[in-house]
Amino acid sequence: MINKVVANAQEALRDIPDGAVLMLGGFGLCGIPENSIAELLRKNIKNLTCISNNAGVDDFGLGLLLQKRQVKKMISSYVGENAEFERQLLNGELEVELIPQGTLAERIRAGGAGIPAFFTPAGYGTEVGTGKEAREFNGKMYLLEHWLRADFALVKAWKGDTAGNLVYKGTARNLNPIMATAGKITIAEVEELVPAGELDPNHVHTPGIFVQRIFKGEVYEKRIEQRTVRI
Numbered sequence: 001m002i003n004k005v006v007a008n009a010q011e012a013l014r015d016i017p018d019g020a021v022l023m024l025g026g027f028g029l030c031g032i033p034e035n036s037i038a039e040l041l042r043k044n045i046k047n048l049t050c051i052s053n054n055a056g057v058d059d060f061g062l063g064l065l066l067q068k069r070q071v072k073k074m075i076s077s078y079v080g081e082n083a084e085f086e087r088q089l090l091n092g093e094l095e096v097e098l099i100p101q102g103t104l105a106e107r108i109r110a111g112g113a114g115i116p117a118f119f120t121p122a123g124y125g126t127e128v129g130t131g132k133e134a135r136e137f138n139g140k141m142y143l144l145e146h147w148l149r150a151d152f153a154l155v156k157a158w159k160g161d162t163a164g165n166l167v168y169k170g171t172a173r174n175l176n177p178i179m180a181t182a183g184k185i186t187i188a189e190v191e192e193l194v195p196a197g198e199l200d201p202n203h204v205h206t207p208g209i210f211v212q213r214i215f216k217g218e219v220y221e222k223r224i225e226q227r228t229v230r231i
Contacts, residue, residue, distance in 0.1 A: 001196065004164040004214050009039040012187045012213045016152055018045055019072075023108065023150040023179040024052040024062065028081070028225045031172030032061050033156040035189050035217040040065060049073040051148055053104065053175055055085045060223050066094070075148065077101040081225055100128060103145055105175060111147035112181025112210075120145055153183025156217070157206070160190035161197070164211030165204045173205060180206045189217040 006012045013036060016022070026032030040048075041064055048071050055074055056063035065071050066084050073095035079085050088094035099107070100122045110118055119142035123129050133144040155176040158169035166188055168176055180186045188206075193216040 002163045002208070003196075004208065004211060005162050005193065006213050006215050008215055008218070009035040009189065010042075012036070012189070012215050013039045013043065013152075013154075016040070016043070016045055019047045019049075020045065020151045021049040021149075022051065023148075023153040023155075023183055024050060025153075025155040025174065025176035025179050026061070027053050027171065027174035029056065029061055029223050031156050031168070031174050031176055032056070033154040033187075033189050034061075034220055034222075035215075036154040036156075036187065037061060037064065040070065041068065044068070044070065046070055047072040049075065051075045051108070051150055051179075053077050053101065055079045055082045057081045057225060058084050060221075069093075073097070075099065075104075077104045098128075103128075104148075105178060107145055107148040108175065108182050109178045111149040112178055115147060117144055117146045119143065148182065150179075150183045151185070153179045153186040155180045155186065155188050155206075157188055157190045159192045159194060159199065160188055160211075160214050161194050161199050161208070162214070163196040164188065164206075164208030164214050165196075165199050166190070166206035166208075166211065166214075167199060167203055168205050177206050180210045185212045186210055187212065188214045190214060191217060191220060 075097045103122050124141045157166035159167040
């Protein structure tokens with residue numbers, strides 16, 4: 001019987017070195033791998049390249065790694081909630097590649113599918129297209145974009161089984177499934193861990209073939225970026 005379970009985040013992230021390229025699931029603070037981020041902080045791994053939709057907030061998520069200067073480069077789409085990110089960017093302390101959100105998702109999907117490059121119209125004629133090959137198709141201009149892959153993909157799911165099959169819940173699904181396919185080693189943390197065979201195959205979002213390690217997270221704060229209670 002296949003068993004990909006490791007005891008905790010410490011064991012799961014044991015071999016992530018300085019300078020690693022990481023994908024981290026989540027959208028805003030929704031569906032982020034909180035336990036894995038905490039372990040990266042504890043290990044104080046440096047010079048990371050982080051591929052993530054955003055950069056957390058100043059005191060939570062990837063923002064904590066930025067505060068400790070553990071991140072060398074961010075490849076992201078939206079980073080407007082993080083003042084420390086802005087400060088480091090404007091002072092030349094952080095390499096940043098900003099990508100339209102759909103292009104980011106497709107570059108990750110391409111990495112998981114083994115497609116090295118593709119053409120997209122998003123960003124043509126803007127700063128996004130600087131230095132990129134452009135080609136016309138059917139009277140419309142497109143940019144050549146390359147796949148994104150990572151040494152380690154750190155994803156968070158609602159449920160998982162011992163064989164690594166994953167189920168996400170609601171909007172916490174976001175970029176997690178495609179990132180799970182694009183890491184050389186995919187590490188999944190889950191809220192609930194069950195024996196293989198207990199998950200309905202029709203409900204599995206990420207097949208276990210893509211996951212190398214899985215562990216049950218200890219605590220999830222599930223912080224909300226902004227809460228509007230009155231308009």
